[in-house]
Structures are given as C-alpha cells and as structure tokens.
Amino acid sequence: MRPTGVSESCFSLFSLHSENALFGMGNPLLDISAVVDKDFLDKYGLKPNDQILAEDKHKAMFDEIAKKSKVEYHAGGSTQNSVKIAQWMIQTPHKVATFFGCIGTDHFGEILKQKAEEAHVDARYYQQTQEPTGTCAACITGDNRSLVANLAAANCYNKEKHLDLDGNWELVEKAKVYYIAEAATFAKEQGFEETDDIAEIARRAQSLPKVNKKRQRVVVFTQGKDDTVATIGEKVTMFSVLDIDQNDIVDTNGAGDAFVGGFLSELVQERPLEECIRAGHYAANVIIRRAGCTFPEKPDFP
Template identity: 25%
Template sequence: MTEATLDIVAIGNAIVDVIAQADDAFIESEGLPKGSMRLIDESTAAILYSHMGPGREISGGSAANTVAGMAALGAKCGFIGQVADDQLGEVFAHDIRANGIAFNTPTRAGEPTTARCLILVTPDAQRTMNTFLGASQYLPASALDRDLIASAKILYLEGYLWDPEEPRVAMRAAIEVARAAGRAVAFTLSDAFCISRHRADFRALIDGGLIDILFANEGELLSLVETDDFDAAVATIAAKVPCLVVTRGAAGAIAVVDGASHSVPAEPIAQIVDTTGAGDLFAAGFMAGQVQGRSVDDCLVMGAVAAAEVISHYGARPEAKLDQLVRARLG
C-alpha cells in the first residue's frame, strides 16, 4: 500500500446554498413542512426564489461542507462533485478551491444548471431546505479521479447522492478504488428520507463490511434499524462497523469504536442561529481528529466544537478559525 498524500476525498452534491430569513407565516403560506428537506424541480425553485426575502449565496452540499471544515482544521482534502458550466458552477468551484481543497471534476455542459438549495431559516434557527439537485445528480463514474481517491486516507460518501443512478454507480466504483488501495471508507446517512428509499442498499453496504466509519443522527439511526429503541439501534449497527458516530442534538453525541462506547456533551453556545451543516461539521471535526491520530474522546470534542461554531451563524461553512477553537478547548 502506497503512503496517502491526502487525508480525505469526499464525493457529494455540489450545491450552492441560498439562505434567507423567514417567519413561520411565510413557511405556512408556501405550504412547506417546517424543518423539512425536500427535492424540487427547477421551475419550483424559481418560483420559491422569487418569493423569498434577500438571501446569501454560500457554497454548500453536505460532503463539501465536511471537507471545508476539515481543511479549516488543517487536513489535506479533495472533493469530487458535478457542477454545470454556469455562474453558480463557477461560484462553487471558486469557493471550494479557495479553501485549499483539490477539485478537478470536469464541468457538465448544457442543462440542467448547477444545483442549489433554497434554505429558509426561522427565528428559532430551524431550517427548511428546498433542493434542486440539477447537475449534481449526473456525476458519472467516468468523472471520478481514481488516483485522487486512492491517494486519500479516507473516502467519505454522502447519502444524499445515493438517489440518482449515475452518482450511485460512481460511488460504488469509488468504494472499489478505495478498498483496493487499502483506504478507509466513511459514509453519512444524510437524512431519514434517503434511508426510507435506500434502506436495503445502506444495510447491504454495512452488512457487507464496506463501511469503516458511519455517521448518523439519532433519527437516521432509528430509521435505518426500524426501531424506536436507541440503545438497540446502536448495538445493532455498532456490531457491524468499526466506528459508529451518532449525533443527538442538544444531548451531544456518541461514538462506538471497536465495541467501546464514548460520549461527549454538546458545546455551550450563546445563541443558535442556523442549524444548517451541524452534522456535516461534526463529521469534519471527528475525522480531522482521526487523521491527526487523536483519541476517540478528543475526536468527539473536535466534532462538537466544529458543530457549535457553524450553528452560531448563517451558512454551513465555518467562519471562525476552527483550529484555534480546538486548540483553546483541547490544547
């Protein structure tokens, strides 16, 4: 096995987030389930965008947010995701490269346009997400940089991208490349709606021993196992993956690594502004700690610190210097 030159390569949706404040009345008037994530078509996106208040455009996407967080913590990162040859595609490519992340996936000509997520944040910091996947769902296996994948200690895959057929095939191919190179494979379940459609596939990956690190929140884990018993769900999945990480909101997070259970409380925060990206940044902190060779407990603290930072402001990318926050917390 050759020595890794990158810490992580992630594959996920290449999305530009458009974030706007909204009140409950607006959410209700648009017929949106508050706090939900739904997929929409381009025309629906255009109509909703015309109704929204002033917004901020910030590059997003779950796995892309995670590698941005890892890069902020000093990790060497790469990203693979599909954008179109348009203005939002240029925004996404600029933003991710500006973070020092290797990104060389060829742009896609023609329709559809680059993916966007219209995020409405209510005063209680809940976000209602409306996602047009656009070009991101057309990532072909032929666009994979196999050398880039093989060069990283960890391949990180985003469950959101499992829906469309092309990227699903691409991610299966990426797992084969990572396995052949002797690298670890991490997977985030992303959302309960993904699990409801792809539970059998996700369980097959886990049961087949193809996942080394699994990230989930409490609701996703319960959905995966189809139970209301949290402890039973943890026991079921922890027996099948070397590392299981489960976030529990204000209750903190747990990790079960090689059968040993660890936990961390949520970091104190003066005000929660926007919960977008909390899970993404928790994964960033945890994996950054892993590639640094830190203890599981330290990795959990790093995840909690990164998550707390991102929910203290709008947007799913860190604004404060995460490495300084971690040093202040752990030394």
C-alpha cells in the same frame, strides 16, 4: 478496489497528513441565502421553517432569490460541507481535502467552484450540460429559514467520464481517508432491520467483512443531542456531546456534517479516537450557533 463509505458518521479511518489525503464524494450544492418576505414564501408555497426538495414550481425561485440584496453563497451539500469543515479545522496545508461531484456548466457552477477554492478544498467537479448546478435556497424570514434543495446536476455524476479517468483516480489512490455521506439507510441496507439499538448497529457494522486486515475498523454514529456511539474491536463506547443553552442554538442543519469534518481534521495529528470525537463535538457546537453551515475565520480548538 474502489472505496466506499457510509453515513451519517460511519467511515473508515487511516491517517491524514498532506495535500489530497482526505477524499470526499457526494452531491455538491451551491447554498444561496437571502432575506425574503412572506409574499415570497407564499408565491412558492413555502413554510417559514421547513426543509424540502424543489418541485417544478420552485425552479424559477433560485434565480429570483439570487437577485435579492445581500445574497450569501457557500459551497454546500453534506459531504462537501464535511470536507470543507475539516479543511477549516486543519487550516494549513491547504487542499488536504479532495472533493468529487457533478455540477452544471453555468453561472452557479462557477460560483460554486470559486467558493470551494475560497474554502481551500481541492474540488474536482464533473461538469455536464444536461442539468444546472444543484442549489439549496435558504429563504430567511426573521429567525426562520425555509430550505429548498434542487439536486439537479448532483444526480448526473458519470463514473466512467470522471472517476475512472487516470488523473482523477490517482487522487483516489493518493488519499488515506475516504468519506461518502449519501447512505443514510445503512442499517436497513445491511439487513439490520430487527434492531434499532444504535450501539448494536455500530457493533454489527464494525464486524462486517473487511478487505484490509492490517487496520482495525472504527465505526462512529452521531445521535444529535444524544451520546455519540463508537466501536473499536468488541468495545462500544458512548461519548457525551457538549452542553449548550437552547437559546444559543441558531441552526442545527449542519451539525452532523460539522461533526464529521471536525473528527476527520484531528487525524492530521493522528490523535486517538477520543480526541477525534472531541473535535467533532467542538465543530458541531460551533456550527449550530450560526446560520447555515458557516464558521468563523479560524477555529478555537486546542
């Protein structure tokens, strides 16, 4: 049976031990960050602090911003961020995380492969020639960041030409944890429209049909600054997030991805749910103090 997953932070949990034990699949983006001026924003009709999908008028912007001084590149996209952070929390061995997604056969694609390798993630991209590599431009003006995402190749993944190949499917079967973060409307898709109570949605998600009866499903939902909700069996537990001075918050865009990465990383030691969530809160707390989904060289997590 092919694995599936849901998000923001709802996933199946097993044990994580070795290379390729964590499998992620999603939309890979090359994050391109650079300081720009007001004229640049005006040229492309951007607001100083916004988050939008690219339109045709924005297409030339990605090459232009890449030519700015002090450009920073990072492997991005929600799922790729999460497995990247998990690998950062784990440190060694390298390539605990496998990532599948689609990129183009272009310069940005080569940079993305390089950045994934630097993050020690085993990225196995499907490359095609129809669309360029997906990108997300972070246009920085002072304390503001205007984000423009162009999914492009990320929308061109071909299951038959990549996932179903024997060598790639072996990596899927090798994994113990699967995470896919592209199903933000999970409750609606499952017919839970009559309730907006997060604890009730978590409870219902936990009781959905399950093929493997040997392992109990764990469901976790994050709620930003509000309590994290988790269920095991019939029990619903609320976990408080870490306190942080609002003046210390730089960028909250990667907080959800960071929580997932931190959570998954604790499975290496087969820690209990409480420790996994504590690691998730720690990782999110680190990331929101920095611009973009970036982190220091090593975590300071006991």
